[in-house]
Amino acid sequence: MSKKKKRALWVFGDYRNYFQNRVTLQLLSRARELAAKIDAEVCAVVFGYWTDEWVGDALSQNPTFCGVVGEYIAHGADKVYLTDHPRLAAYSMETYALLMERLARREAPEIILIGATTFGREFAPRVAKRLGTGLTADCIGLDITGEGLLLQVAPSFGGNLVAEIVTPDHRPQMATVRPGTFQEIPHDYVRTAEVVRVPLPKDLPADRVRLIRSEHRPMRGRKIENARVVVCGGRGMGSKKKFLKLFELAELLNGEVGATRPVVYADWADHDALVGQAGKHIKPQILFSFGISGAIQHTAACNDAKFVIAVNKNPHATMMKKADVAIVADAGQLCTALIQELKRRIR
Amino acid sequence: MLHMVVCLKQVPMVSELPWDPATRTLQRDLAGGMINPACRSALEAALRLREIAGGKITAITMGPPMAEEVLREAIALGADRGVLLTDRRMAGADTFMTSYILARAIEKACPGFDLVLCGFATSDSETAQVGPQLAEELDIPGVAYVDEIEVSDHTVRMQRLADNFLETLEMDLPGLITVTGCVYVPRHVPLGGLQAAFAAADIVTLDAAALGLDPARLGAGGSATQILNVSSPTLGKKNIVLTGTPKKIVEQLFKQYDDKIGGAIGKDLKSDKKAS
16 A cells, blocks of 8 residues: 555543543544544544444444444544453553553554543543653643644643643644533434454553442532533632522522632532533533632633623622623622522512 | 652642743742642641551652742651752753653652652642653552542552542552542641751752753753743623622612523513512
């Protein structure tokens, strides 16, 4: 074959907790748009066991029953690299990092995108380290520059800034992206793709970290990521007692409560409620923001809110500048007044 | 007896820092510093493990000379000694380089270590990358986002919540763990600790030459990523400002936006609605 090898854009197939975690599908969707700009193919990389059980006949069968390989093809992968082996039955950090490193050395992809799940956030830096390349964590946007480089848009270091980052000389260019950043494309079960089976290396060492037990914890019924109304509170609420009032307000508004990092650290709210670069991304119709100054790690995760009502004693707080309605008042007092008024109006 | 190494990062106390357009990095030296909260939890984990298993704790940090403060604070909290890595050539290090420097420093200053503890992420950059990359660089087993640690002989058992799975993991030492703040809520500095920190505190300072680092790998030039542009995101909102007493403000809010809020929650919030 004299045909020049096509450039490739890889997406790591993070299928664990599949029905709650659609970040791989979201990345495949964005990857297709990026790949079109650099004439590359989109490849999904899957390590596991029984992941392809249905891939052979997924195309004609009930979509509910197709394996993750079939699902990635239906969502836009042009090619799937698959290592399927009983030893990969559970997610295993060292083993997966080694497999990814070897495959990337062999195939030399231009770009590797990884979902910023708990696993992905540990996996990506390990793979980047092994490959001697750079990595941008928690991108809020991805594009291709005029020179054909991956443009990695990420909130930057502490300040209220967004940085555009490139990896000029090292390959692959790597980035992690939070779930919910991009939209998946509808599945297309008539798409076909090449499945490249990669055998498990014979010299694969045992993982030095042993999984003793793994228990699935179901997610809470309602999810803040999909809530139409979110009530977020920050340190400006003043105390845990006052912060808990936000739950009453959220209940009246059929919404969910979100929190900033200082609030989570102070144990006023669970880590689950963290809205920010290292927590949940939200996209409500209405965001109520109480006593939040607006550090970039927080605001980057609520840029998709349609309408923002911010309450803060300090009219110059970043969150107040970003709001549709900026209310200059004590966050706790206003929360109480709002609860009273809502109770009066909802009958 | 466990020889533990706790990696600490000094982070700015304020979230807004002056930006240096020339170097395209933050002027971190202009803000007051504190120990990164998750790093404090890593130190707390080490202190509790020492209470159970005995041993010694070395606190290690990389930063400008003033980062020595965090080592003194760590000693005040109960660490046995501190190692400060400071060198102009280490400035602007990305996670790749930071993990390289820390690994060489741990090998040099803490030979025979059993357990390296790091915070799961820092509050200033939140990449959560240094811990996993340090495990790679030291070529030891490592687990990130650990909530709780138990040590017996030369094995550690860890619990963590990862992507909605509550995992129990085990590894032989030496190993590396990055710690969350769920269980290891940091203690306050005891009064006696202050004396230890400011009397004859055992702190050594090492630079790039002392660590035998490869000069070609140091500095911002050694970083694989490059910042093209930095901007402040603006949303182009109308930004209507409401002031007054809470009661008055809430009245105004509903007067203007009862439809909008009611629409989002699927309820009629008009005050003049007639009982049907």
